[in-house]
Amino acid sequence: MKLEFNNPWTVEGVWLKGNLHAHTDRSDGMLTVEEVIEAYRGRGYRFLSITDHGMLTYPDEKPRDILLIPGEEISVGTSSAGTRFHILTINVEEELPVEEGDPDESPQRVIDLTLRYGGIPIVAHPYWSGFNLQDLMSLKNYIGIEIYNTTCELNRQRGLSTVHWDGLLSNGWRLYGFAGDDAHMERRPGLPPDIGGAWIMVKAEEPTVEAVVDAISRGLFYSSNGPEIRGLDIGEGVIHVETSPVRWISFVSNPTLGLRYTAERGEITEAEFRVTGDETYIRIEVSDIYGRKAWTNPIYVEA
Numbered sequence: 001m002k003l004e005f006n007n008p009w010t011v012e013g014v015w016l017k018g019n020l021h022a023h024t025d026r027s028d029g030m031l032t033v034e035e036v037i038e039a040y041r042g043r044g045y046r047f048l049s050i051t052d053h054g055m056l057t058y059p060d061e062k063p064r065d066i067l068l069i070p071g072e073e074i075s076v077g078t079s080s081a082g083t084r085f086h087i088l089t090i091n092v093e094e095e096l097p098v099e100e101g102d103p104d105e106s107p108q109r110v111i112d113l114t115l116r117y118g119g120i121p122i123v124a125h126p127y128w129s130g131f132n133l134q135d136l137m138s139l140k141n142y143i144g145i146e147i148y149n150t151t152c153e154l155n156r157q158r159g160l161s162t163v164h165w166d167g168l169l170s171n172g173w174r175l176y177g178f179a180g181d182d183a184h185m186e187r188r189p190g191l192p193p194d195i196g197g198a199w200i201m202v203k204a205e206e207p208t209v210e211a212v213v214d215a216i217s218r219g220l221f222y223s224s225n226g227p228e229i230r231g232l233d234i235g236e237g238v239i240h241v242e243t244s245p246v247r248w249i250s251f252v253s254n255p256t257l258g259l260r261y262t263a264e265r266g267e268i269t270e271a272e273f274r275v276t277g278d279e280t281y282i283r284i285e286v287s288d289i290y291g292r293k294a295w296t297n298p299i300y301v302e303a
Contacts, residue, residue, distance in 0.1 A: 001237060001277050002302040008203035008220040009232045016202050016212060018047035020071065020090055021124065021146070021180035022195075027052035030185040033059045036195075039183075041066040043196040047212050049090050054100025056093075067209050073124065074098055076105035081130030085123065087111060087142070091213045092119035111142050120217060122178055127161040128152035136168060143217065144176030147295060148225060150197030151182040162252075162285070162295070169281045169298055170254050176216075176297050177283070179223035198225040219297045226292025229284070239273045239282060239299065246286045253279040275301060 023029030085107035153159025179198035231242035245267035
């Protein structure tokens with residue numbers, strides 16, 4: 001039995017906090033590009049991808065203390081729910097030759113073009129979009145899906161897409177899970193700010209765009225909207241995780257498999273899982289007393 005995992009906790013590098021999904025007033029956001037950048041920089045984010053709809057957005061001047069990764073959000077095609085497929089095209093330096101919002105355009109073509117242009121394709125907010133597994137399995141070669149989207153959660157209570165992730169993983173797919181804001185800064189009564197609500201923690205060799213993109217492409221990150229995952233050790237069939245204080249730690253796997261530890265009183269900071277060999281994947285999900293979560297990428301089990 002072999003456990004396959006690119007472990008960001010055991011490689012050299014620096015942890016960098018970032019967001020890969022945000023909008024400005026150049027598409028459907030409420031803030032200028034400079035205001036969005038400053039909002040993230042001020043919250044300790046070290047990298048950001050502004051993903052305006054169907055366009056690349058740059059500030060007039062290069063910002064300090066935060067890396068900008070070019071990107072777009074392109075919404076095309078028609079799902080089984082009648083919605084568009086929203087594809088994040090991260091690290092694409094040219095606008096794709098695709099008409100934004102075209103229901104007859106192929107989302108697979110967007111993914112293929114993203115890869116051809118040297119980018120990272122991610123399927124955004126599957127739950128908000130109403131996707132089923134067949135929708136997601138009709139596409140190929142995307143690197144992962146958004147498993148948590150701040151705006152979709154705050155606006156519609158449809159931001160959590162881990163059930164889609166587990167469905168794909170249980171069917172043998174290998175995909176990363178991303179948490180992101182999809183920040184628009186819409187202002188209405190009862191709606192909290194959607195900037196700074198989720199992020200990925202990337203272990204990059206150095207604080208450069210090239211190193212961050214390389215680390216993301218290799219899965220050297222975890223996702224969070226609150227808790228920290230402080231260590232992950234994989235031994236002979238045993239997985240040990242260390243976290244910030246949380247209410248529960250869950251080892252999520254194939255149907256009927258996996259294990260969850262819940263603190264009877266107070267909080268816990270570590271847990272262990274012994275792999276049986278019946279699993280094809282194991283991912284770790286934790287939740288603190290406020291319901292905020294963190295997620296590792298999957299560990300794959302080879303017989």
